[in-house]
Amino acid sequence: MKWHHVQENWSAFYEAILDKWDDADEAELDEIDGDQRAFVAYIAELTDQDPREAREEIREWLIGEIPADVVMDPTHDNHSIALSSKFVPEGEDEYDDDARFGDDTAG
Structure with missing residues (x-):
């Protein structure tokens, strides 16, 4: 990932930062x-x-994955759903909810 991903979604990276640097403090991260x-x-x-x-350690940390709550937006989700269509059986709509996963409400 690039620094702009971190900067644009700073608070979403707190958990990943605290996982890497467990002595980090959220109040300090707020100020940064x-x-x-x-x-x-x-x-x-x-x-x-x-x-x-420290810069090198951060650079190595940036090689990791972008946290899920950063990439969860309608544009990204719809794109991922469309890409998953190759794994959906013929005749099934990849945008339909699937009750097996608890997405559907009883109706």
């Missing part, structure tokens, strides 16, 4: 508010590293 330089400085201080080392 997606500012990359501030985040590098914060991680450097938190981990007692040189900023270059």
